[in-house]
Amino acid sequence: xxxxxxxxLIGMLVLGMFGxxxxxxxxGRKLSKPGKCPRxxxxxxxxxxxxxGSGRRKG
Numbered sequence: 477x478x479x480x481x482x483x484x485l486i487g488m489l490v491l492g493m494f495g496x497x498x499x500x501x502x503x504g505r506k507l508s509k510p511g512k513c514p515r516x517x518x519x520x521x522x523x524x525x526x527x528x529g530s531g532r533r534k535g
Contacts, residue, residue, distance in 0.1 A: 510519045513526035520526055 510521070512519055513528060516526065516528040518526065518528070
């Protein structure tokens with residue numbers, strides 16, 4: 477039983493160390509906000525016009 481608890485705690489420490497690692501290519505970038513239609517306010521996925529018929533979406 478003590479072995480199991482010890483291995484569990486060591487495993488949790490290893491996972492915690494991996495969680496603190498930073499991905500080298502990101503350099504602190506955040507995800508961009510999804511585009512919204514200026515007319516109806518709906519979120520849009522992909523390029524093109526909104527379904528409401530207005531022009532381009534604000535990104």
